[in-house]
Amino acid sequence: MQIIKGELQFEKSLKQRLEFICEFTKVNATFINGSIRKIDKTNLSYIEPHRVIVKNITLLVFNYSNDVYINNLSKKIKLSELEDYLKNL
Numbered sequence: 001m002q003i004i005k006g007e008l009q010f011e012k013s014l015k016q017r018l019e020f021i022c023e024f025t026k027v028n029a030t031f032i033n034g035s036i037r038k039i040d041k042t043n044l045s046y047i048e049p050h051r052v053i054v055k056n057i058t059l060l061v062f063n064y065s066n067d068v069y070i071n072n073l074s075k076k077i078k079l080s081e082l083e084d085y086l087k088n089l
Contacts, residue, residue, distance in 0.1 A: 002040040007033050010050055011063040017079065018052055018061070025086040029054045034062075055089050 010033060022029040032051040038044070049060040049069065059082075060069035067076045070085075077085055 004038045004040055006036050006038075008036055008047070008050070008063070009033055014061065014063060018082075021083050021086065022052075022054065025083055027054050027086055027089070054086060057089070 010031065015031065018029070018031070030053040032053070034050040035048045037046045037048065047062070049062050052059040052061060058071055060071075060073065061067075061079075066079045068079055068082050069076045
């Protein structure tokens with residue numbers, strides 16, 4: 001069994017929105033591209049979300065989604081609520 005890994009790039013408008021929110025709230029953020037992992041000769045694949053690290057908290061985001069996941073996929077907020085969340089850190 002062979003696993004093929006490919007890197008995904010941030011959607012341009014998503015990254016711009018995240019950068020603007022981080023700049024506006026005066027926090028430094030580290031952006032890490034997500035990836036896609038496929039198992040060769042099958043139709044199975046896994047999309048690893050993009051990561052944004054802010055004050056030792058990992059935010060997970062997917063391209064074309066308005067949700068931001070905090071630390072794992074069980075807790076989420078809307079992208080429009082991210083500014084308030086970062087201000088309260």
